[in-house]
Amino acid sequence: MNLATNVRIVLVEPAGALNVGAIARVMKNMGLYQLVLVNPQCDPLGEEARRMAVHGGEVLEGATRFENLPEALEGCQRAIATTARDRHVPLTLETPKQVLPWCLEGSPTALIFGPEYRGLSNQELNYAQRFLGIPSNPEYPSLNLAQAVAVCVYELYQLSQNNLAVPPQTTEAARLEDIEGYYQHLESTLLKIGYLQPHTATARMAKFRRLYNRASLSHDEVALLRGILRQVEWAIKPQAGDAE
Structure with a gap:
């Protein structure tokens, strides 16, 4: 399965150009190129972002922008939302190792990350089918946006290299x-x-x-x-x- 063409990293309202640049760099490290920005609150092509991206500049330059999340998900058949907060919604949180193999079954999949200052809202979580939480020290569980993306794309890369994907579905998943x-x-x-x-x-x-x-x-x-x-x-x- 080709990570570059099947997995889309979606950042909702990213506020930090340094984070966007760091994400572009780690995506290039792990063989992912589809970066999607929903209503970015920073300049993803500015000097700060480019400085952090280093050789991931082509990921920044190829990033697509959308006004809202539904538009950003068009063409995907699956979506995984990342969240760590208790939003009083009965979600089943899965670890990266549990849920990310789902990305490797061949269907175009989006991995959605929320804004640095608030995470994904309940309304934004509604657009996902499964939910990812990164286990961390309960005394300080909050990860930086770029760090959270790095954990996920590293796990994806390892899964793709080790051929641990679940066999693809025989029926066509709905978009x-x-x-x-x-x-x-x-x-x-x-x-x-x-x-x-x-x-x-x-x-x-x-x-x-x-x-x-x-x-x-x-x-x-x-x-x-x-x-x-x-x-x-x-x-x-x-x-x-x-x-x-």
Whole structure:
């Protein structure tokens, strides 16, 4: 499996140019080149970033930028979010050794890192299917952004060299943008039939996301689920000849 073409490192609102440069360098060290920046809060091509990148300048120059996380994930079939904080959300945290082999099964995968000052929000975590936490000293568990990326890409490189990847799935995994389209369709339909209420929709939909993310939906399964929603919408739509 080619790390360079299948694994995307996504930085959400990175604030430190030095961190971005250091990340570009370690990505080059470990054979990764797809760096994605979501609404960066620094200059990723400035002098500080280039100084830290050293020979990883081509990773910086090739980085793509997006305004929001859903756009940054387009084309991926899997997403892993990194988090360390207790956000009162029932997430199953996995170590790098547990979850990163999932990146090597052949499906385009994004590894998402949050801003230095806050980490990923609950809303941003909703876009991932699995969640990675790096075990560290409980007396000082917080890792610098560049250090967290370095731990993960090192583990990925070692896995790829040792051929420890799980055999690829035989069915085509759904793209993340198709799954997101299903979630939007589901929320709209559930609001129409009164199952969801506007003031509780966000919390309820987060539960649905966690449920479906555990299922690792295929392309055909997403199409099946959307077909059900279209039929529900047809059933509740007033038909010609219905009484006023």
